[in-house]
Amino acid sequence: MTAGPRVDTPPPLRWDGATLHVLDQTRLPGEELVIALSGADDTAAAIKRLAVRGAPLIGVAAAYGLAMEVARTPTEPALERGAAVLAGARPTARNLGWAVERIGAAALAHPDDIASATRAEAEAIERADEAASAALARHGADALDAVLPSGPVTVMTHCNSGALAASGRGTGLGVIAELADRREVHVLACEARPLLQGARLTVWELRRLGIEHALLVDAAAPGLLRGGAAQAVVTGFDRVAANGDVANKVGTYGLALAAHAAGIPFVAAGPSSSIDLRLPTGAGIEIEERDAGEVRAAAGALLTIEGTPCRNPAFDVTPAELVWALVTERGAARPVTADTVARVA
Numbered sequence: 001m002t003a004g005p006r007v008d009t010p011p012p013l014r015w016d017g018a019t020l021h022v023l024d025q026t027r028l029p030g031e032e033l034v035i036a037l038s039g040a041d042d043t044a045a046a047i048k049r050l051a052v053r054g055a056p057l058i059g060v061a062a063a064y065g066l067a068m069e070v071a072r073t074p075t076e077p078a079l080e081r082g083a084a085v086l087a088g089a090r091p092t093a094r095n096l097g098w099a100v101e102r103i104g105a106a107a108l109a110h111p112d113d114i115a116s117a118t119r120a121e122a123e124a125i126e127r128a129d130e131a132a133s134a135a136l137a138r139h140g141a142d143a144l145d146a147v148l149p150s151g152p153v154t155v156m157t158h159c160n161s162g163a164l165a166a167s168g169r170g171t172g173l174g175v176i177a178e179l180a181d182r183r184e185v186h187v188l189a190c191e192a193r194p195l196l197q198g199a200r201l202t203v204w205e206l207r208r209l210g211i212e213h214a215l216l217v218d219a220a221a222p223g224l225l226r227g228g229a230a231q232a233v234v235t236g237f238d239r240v241a242a243n244g245d246v247a248n249k250v251g252t253y254g255l256a257l258a259a260h261a262a263g264i265p266f267v268a269a270g271p272s273s274s275i276d277l278r279l280p281t282g283a284g285i286e287i288e289e290r291d292a293g294e295v296r297a298a299a300g301a302l303l304t305i306e307g308t309p310c311r312n313p314a315f316d317v318t319p320a321e322l323v324w325a326l327v328t329e330r331g332a333a334r335p336v337t338a339d340t341v342a343r344v345a
Ligand code: MRU
Pocket: 050, 053, 054, 055, 056, 158, 159, 160, 161, 162, 165, 166, 171, 172, 197, 235, 236, 237, 238, 248, 249, 270, 314
């Protein structure tokens, strides 16, 4: 496994009061390119192509995108158009619609000063997300610390749920980083085909955090868990239904099944803004189906026969009964039931 000295991670998003500067995550780990966004259309496009990604960060970016849009054109039609463009950028992460609704409500409540009301609301959303990251990391680490064997532990994670996916330390990876502050932790990072957020982003973060890690292909994970290679699986989440069913990066369901079979905890962590109490179960969660080209190719190289039909669901749904703990800034729901979820939502 690899570790090294800690290096600060550049923030994935920086607001200067008028413009949103985002680290283009499609370029990582090769290049740290910062791009400037100025309204709803370019922010929605950045979200769509995953320059800005991770459910909580998508919410924060969308809030600023809509605030910038109405600062330019402080009218209700501009608000409605910008909200529709942003909300339609990606369907699965709850935070996107949630943030757009909050900015819309702030605008409608202050029709005489839409620009400053929406800017203040976006800043409040970012501050709250950062506080949520810190609190949920502590709750998740507390829950795991209480049940993990003493001594060094190995934790498996999937996709990227760290400082690139949220404000502050992140969600699932934030829990792991908090645990690593308390005891020796090794991380097994799944690569997350097709867009490789694990290989490109989680490894980049783990290096900077100085946490020992090894990268694996997604298909290796269940067998490694069965063989006892990790003592817990920790991920983030994109949307959670009222009964605790969890939508997260495709491949999470298989990890949860394997963790359950191996008798180890599967923890899903994120801010309460990802919980969607309007949906009774995960059956109602819309799963984003992305372009077939992402499956046919990797790093620009064709992997199969041109034109091969592909399926490319970006997320899957893990049933609540496989989730050992559902963690938000309000605490850890355990066991995961409609009642415990309501308490952390
Ligand atoms: O498609 P992405 O990269 O936006 O996917 C989001 C994820 O990285 C994960 O599903 C994550 O666990 C939830 S966001 C912290």
